[in-house]
Structure formats: structure tokens, C-alpha cells
Amino acid sequence: MAITETVHSEEEFIFDKSITCPACGEPFKTKILKSSKARRIGSDADLRPRYAHIDTLKYGVCSCPNCGYSAVHSVFSHVVGRQIENIQQEVCARFVPEDRSSWKSYSYDQAIRLHELALRCSQAKPAKDGEKAYLHLLLAWLIREKSVQADEIADTEVREAEKESCEKQADEHYLQAFEGFERAMMNELFPIMGLNQFTMEYMMAYMAFYFGKMEVAAKLLGSVLTNKSASRHIKDNALDLKDEIIRQLKQKKQA
Numbered sequence: 001m002a003i004t005e006t007v008h009s010e011e012e013f014i015f016d017k018s019i020t021c022p023a024c025g026e027p028f029k030t031k032i033l034k035s036s037k038a039r040r041i042g043s044d045a046d047l048r049p050r051y052a053h054i055d056t057l058k059y060g061v062c063s064c065p066n067c068g069y070s071a072v073h074s075v076f077s078h079v080v081g082r083q084i085e086n087i088q089q090e091v092c093a094r095f096v097p098e099d100r101s102s103w104k105s106y107s108y109d110q111a112i113r114l115h116e117l118a119l120r121c122s123q124a125k126p127a128k129d130g131e132k133a134y135l136h137l138l139l140a141w142l143i144r145e146k147s148v149q150a151d152e153i154a155d156t157e158v159r160e161a162e163k164e165s166c167e168k169q170a171d172e173h174y175l176q177a178f179e180g181f182e183r184a185m186m187n188e189l190f191p192i193m194g195l196n197q198f199t200m201e202y203m204m205a206y207m208a209f210y211f212g213k214m215e216v217a218a219k220l221l222g223s224v225l226t227n228k229s230a231s232r233h234i235k236d237n238a239l240d241l242k243d244e245i246i247r248q249l250k251q252k253k254q255a
């Protein structure tokens with residue numbers, strides 16, 4: 001007997017919500033995740049979330065197809081007076097209205113485009129460092145995933161060029177995220193874009209490690225590991241990363 005596996009599409013986990021744009025006043029439909037429908041299966045070492053059958057990160061921003069104003073869902077409606085004027089001048093004035101009615105679920109290119117618009121709006125606003133850094137982080141994660149998808153490209157030359165370009169862009173956003181969060185941690189109150197202090201410190205430790213800033217990473221990990229309020233899950237991640245840093249430092253000494 002043949003075993004049939006149910007094939008899931010991302011459309012099952014999202015729905016269209018009607019919303020009015022605070023920048024242009026036009027109504028439009030945005031894609032939202034159905035709450036509790038998608039099942040979390042884990043996260044990467046830098047806490048990038050992973051869900052079964054859907055990459056939920058693609059649906060992180062709300063974007064008006066009429067004027068281009070875009071932002072993470074939690075802040076989309078919280079934009080006022082002068083900020084709207086700045087966004088209209090910097091982003092909307094150059095935006096050509098788009099018909100996105102055929103977008104059933106988002107491809108990586110579509111999701112990246114919407115996040116890039118949100119980043120430009122956050123820069124125009126101007127938003128706090130935490131909000132801008134968060135968008136850089138989402139873009140780094142999305143573009144890195146686009147690079148993984150490029151493995152499917154048959155032509156070697158095209159594939160390698162695509163992967164190299166994606167990895168370069170992802171690293172640039174990752175660095176911007178790291179530097180932006182560094183400023184946010186000094187000047188803003190937690191939670192920053194929904195991230196509590198220990199989650200942020202662990203994530204920053206991983207990013208510091210990624211960029212070879214071992215002392216910064218060690219200091220942040222120390223803060224996570226000695227704090228009684230940090231969760232077991234975050235402490236376990238921190239211990240794993242600490243081991244990895246020690247292993248790499250030993251290797252360097254031997255080399």
C-alpha cells in the first residue's frame with residue numbers, strides 16, 4: 001500500500017485581513033498568520049524561528065499596495081503626523097501602486113521586497129534604532145533563506161553568482177542589525193520589538209561570535225548565564241555557544 005503524505009501549502013496558514021492605511025487612507029488586504037495554526041519545530045542557533053510547512057518570517061510586515069507604506073504588523077498603525085509626512089515624501093512619492101491580488105502566498109523575492117519597503121519607511125520616519133535593526137535582522141534571515149533556495153538552480157555559474165550575492169547582502173543586513181541593536185540596548189527600554197533583555201543579549205552574543213568579536217560575545221553570554229531571570233532555554237543556548245567559542249579559541253591557539 002502506498003503511503004500518501006499530505007502536502008501542505010503556506011496558504012493554509014495565512015489569511016487576508018482588511019485594513020486601512022494610515023498613510024494614504026485607502027483600504028487594502030494584508031496577509032496575516034492564522035494564530036496557533038502553524039507548529040513551531042525549533043530555531044536556528046541565532047534564534048531564527050522555524051515552523052513546519054511555512055516560513056512565518058515572510059509574513060512579518062504589513063504593506064500598502066497603494067502608497068507603499070510598510071511596517072512590522074505591531075507598529076503599522078502606530079504612525080503619526082510628522083512621521084507620515086516623512087514617509088510620504090521619502091517613500092510614497094516614488095512608489096507606483098501595485099496589484100498584488102495574484103499573490104496567494106509570498107515568494108522570498110516578494111517577502112524581501114515588502115521588508116525592504118518597511119526598512120525604508122522606518123528610516124524615513126525615523127524609527128528608533130531597535131525597529132530599524134529588527135528589520136535588518138528579518139531581511140538578513142530572509143535573504144539567507146533565498147540563498148539556500150538557490151541550491152535548486154541547475155546552472156552552476158548562475159547558482160554560485162546568486163548565492164554569493166545573497167550571502168553578501170544577508171551579511172550586510174546582519175551587521176546593520178548587530179550595530180543597531182547595540183545602540184538600542186544602550187538607549188531603549190526592553191522589550192525591544194518584542195525581545196526581552198536576555199533573548200536580545202543571547203542573540204547579540206551569537207551575532208558578535210559570527211563576526212569574530214569573541215570578547216563581546218563572551219561578555220554578553222556572561223550576562224545571560226549569571227542572571228536568575230533568564231529562561232532555561234536561553235541559558236542552554238548560551239552554554240552551547242560558550243562551548244563553541246572555547247573550542248574555536250583553543251583551535252586558534254594550536255594553529
Ligand SMILES: [Zn+2]
Binds near residue numbers: 021022026064065066
Ligand atoms: Zn497607503
